[in-house]
Amino acid sequence: MSATPTAAPAHPHPAREPPDDGADGVYPRPPARRGPSTWLRLVRLEALREARGRESIQAGLLLGGLLILLHMLVLGSGAASLREGALVLWVPLALATTALAARAWARDADVGALALLRSLPASGAAVAGARLVVQAVLVACVLAVSAAGARYVFGVPLPPQLLALLALGAFGLLLVASLCGAMAAQARAREAMLPTLVIPLASPLLVTAGNGTMEALAGESARDALLLAAGYDLALAAASLLLWPILLEAE
Amino acid sequence: MEPAAWTRAARATGAVAAASLAALCLLVWQAAPDWSLSTGVRAPVTRNLLFFHPPAAWASFAAYATVVVGSIAYLNERDPRHDRLARCAAEAGWVLNTVALTTGTFWGIQEWSDSGQSALATVYTEPKVLVVVVLWATFGAYLLLRRLVPSATRAARLGAAFALLGFLAVPASFVTSRVLTTSLHPDIGGPGANPDAAVEGSVGALLAFGAFAFLALFVHLLVLRLRLAHLEDKVAAAEDAAETREDAGTAPRPEAKA
Numbered sequence: 001m002s003a004t005p006t007a008a009p010a011h012p013h014p015a016r017e018p019p020d021d022g023a024d025g026v027y028p029r030p031p032a033r034r035g036p037s038t039w040l041r042l043v044r045l046e047a048l049r050e051a052r053g054r055e056s057i058q059a060g061l062l063l064g065g066l067l068i069l070l071h072m073l074v075l076g077s078g079a080a081s082l083r084e085g086a087l088v089l090w091v092p093l094a095l096a097t098t099a100l101a102a103r104a105w106a107r108d109a110d111v112g113a114l115a116l117l118r119s120l121p122a123s124g125a126a127v128a129g130a131r132l133v134v135q136a137v138l139v140a141c142v143l144a145v146s147a148a149g150a151r152y153v154f155g156v157p158l159p160p161q162l163l164a165l166l167a168l169g170a171f172g173l174l175l176v177a178s179l180c181g182a183m184a185a186q187a188r189a190r191e192a193m194l195p196t197l198v199i200p201l202a203s204p205l206l207v208t209a210g211n212g213t214m215e216a217l218a219g220e221s222a223r224d225a226l227l228l229a230a231g232y233d234l235a236l237a238a239a240s241l242l243l244w245p246i247l248l249e250a251e
Numbered sequence: 252m253e254p255a256a257w258t259r260a261a262r263a264t265g266a267v268a269a270a271s272l273a274a275l276c277l278l279v280w281q282a283a284p285d286w287s288l289s290t291g292v293r294a295p296v297t298r299n300l301l302f303f304h305p306p307a308a309w310a311s312f313a314a315y316a317t318v319v320v321g322s323i324a325y326l327n328e329r330d331p332r333h334d335r336l337a338r339c340a341a342e343a344g345w346v347l348n349t350v351a352l353t354t355g356t357f358w359g360i361q362e363w364s365d366s367g368q369s370a371l372a373t374v375y376t377e378p379k380v381l382v383v384v385v386l387w388a389t390f391g392a393y394l395l396l397r398r399l400v401p402s403a404t405r406a407a408r409l410g411a412a413f414a415l416l417g418f419l420a421v422p423a424s425f426v427t428s429r430v431l432t433t434s435l436h437p438d439i440g441g442p443g444a445n446p447d448a449a450v451e452g453s454v455g456a457l458l459a460f461g462a463f464a465f466l467a468l469f470v471h472l473l474v475l476r477l478r479l480a481h482l483e484d485k486v487a488a489a490e491d492a493a494e495t496r497e498d499a500g501t502a503p504r505p506e507a508k509a
Contacts, residue, residue: 179412179416183396183409183412183413186400186405186409187396187399187400187401187409188399188400188401189399193392193396193399196391196395197413200385200388200389200392200417200420201416201419201420203381203385203420203424204385204420204423204424204426204427207381207427208427224430228423228426228427228430231423232423235419235423236419239415239416239419243412243415243416246326246408246411246412247408247412249408
């Protein structure tokens with residue numbers, strides 16, 4: 001009895017064709033899966049990638065620490081005035097958050113992983129949201145270092161409303177920096193492009209943060225600044241949901 | 252549109268813009284009030300920049316609104332013509348924005364020079380000026396992004412996304428600066444107008460004519476830039492076609508010399 005050839009069973013995860021134009025090519029995208037389990041897997045994947053490379057946290061902490069040191073050299077230690085207090089709190093936080101958020105996108109562009117990200121079976125908003133969750137944890141570390149530097153080196157008091165403003169400001173800066181980092185990673189001269197893109201978009205937050213910090217340090221109510229920062233964060237989050245699929249779209 | 256039609260449009264809009272700007276200069280020279288007689292005016296000569304500075308700013312706002320409309324249309328339909336409109340309007344708007352900033356700086360330095368700090372710092376931390384500076388920086392970054400992204404479709408997509416994000420930052424800057432700080436800037440149409448912002452009949456009419464002249468200038472710059480972009484696209488298409496022919500080995504050979 002001769003054995004009749006039978007078709008091999010379909011593999012559950014068929015091999016995908018590699019991109020035809022090198023690092024920035026396009027993989028065929030499987031249908032997007034939705035649901036919390038898919039998203040949690042993406043968060044885990046992102047956390048694992050950061051735990052292996054530690055590039056984002058190193059970039060953020062290194063730049064934040066260097067900026068605190070720079071402020072120490074220029075301003076000297078001791079009690080800071082209201083303006084200096086706002087400066088030593090927000091400049092390290094803003095620049096370190098930008099470096100941290102953009103590093104992940106720059107790394108993906110360097111190793112050609114943007115095409116892989118685009119091919120993940122999830123929407124662009126879900127992929128970017130997972131990255132933002134991990135980066136939010138890292139930004140909290142940078143925020144702790146910046147606040148500790150301001151408190152213990154420059155003697156800046158940290159009343160609760162200032163801490164709330166720092167948290168809102170850091171979240172807004174993370175959203176702006178992550179969006180701009182994804183754009184700059186797809187451009188030439190991205191080191192120059194990144195601050196050029198971030199600073200205009202972050203300016204409402206920075207104006208709010210500076211004014212609110214001086215009010216809080218002077219013992220006044222910073223309610224207006226808190227409301228403005230929360231409003232801008234909400235608007236940015238809504239815009240991010242719309243824009244992430246466009247930024248991570250395959251060509 | 253055919254190249255001849257673009258040329259006709261550029262000539263027509265150019266004639267309207269040149270005539271209206273010349274008429275504006277003449278009217279300001281002849282009919283503007285003598286500010287040196289007004290109380291509370293510190294810089295009567297540079298005060299005449301009033302007829303150029305707000306119209307240039309309004310025309311730049313119109314240009315940026317065109318960028319946003321073009322970007323939304325591009326993201327919806329992925330038609331390169333919408334992207335071309337957005338890109339060209341951004342360039343024209345940025346030029347007009349620079350005119351508004353420059354004229355405003357000359358006036359502000361003289362008018363606000365007694366506020367206790369450096370005149371330039373006073374001008375550029377003034378809430379309304381800050382919004383215009385943010386706009387200028389935002390659309391400057393937009394133009395740079397367009398230039399530094401290698402692929403045309405990617406540049407169009409990223410540019411449209413950044414334009415939308417940038418337009419979000421503008422009202423936010425405006426609200427932020429208005430809520431958190433007090434403004435020295437005259438507010439011609441707003442509810443929180445300064446006393447020196449009241450506009451009399453003749454000044455209002457001149458200002459309206461200035462707005463028309465600068466809008467005509469914006470339309471002319473836009474038509475010129477669109478015409479150039481149209482030509483650029485044709486050259487790029489011809490280059491692509493020549494490369495394709497070369498790759499296929501069907502490029503026409505030059506005639507052999509006898």
